[in-house]
Amino acid sequence: MAMNRVQFQKGLSMADFQAQYGTEAKCRRALYRSRWPKGFRCPACGDRRRSTFRRGGQPYYQCRACAHQATLLSGT
Ligand SMILES: [Zn+2]
Secondary structure (H helix, E strand, O other), X not given: OOOXXXXXXXXXXXXXXXXXXXXXXXXXHHHHHHHOOOOOOOOOOOOOOEEEEEEOOEEEEEEOOOOOXXXXXXXX
16 A cells, blocks of 8 residues: 655744744734834823833833723733
8 A cells, every 4th residue: 555755845934933033022023013003002092102111021011191001912
């Protein structure tokens, strides 16, 4: 019984993936750009001014107008 060898196809390689999201900073930037393509906008009041701080190793973005806190991964 003959068996066909399956050719191993190269898709998105690990190297490509790491080149895109290699560092944590790049990953954050990609998340930030997908969340706020035109820059930060407060999900609560729409103000564009924000300050940044860290909590638990995660960056938080706090609206300066209403003090709403958002993360890159949180919902609205
Ligand atoms: Zn706000």
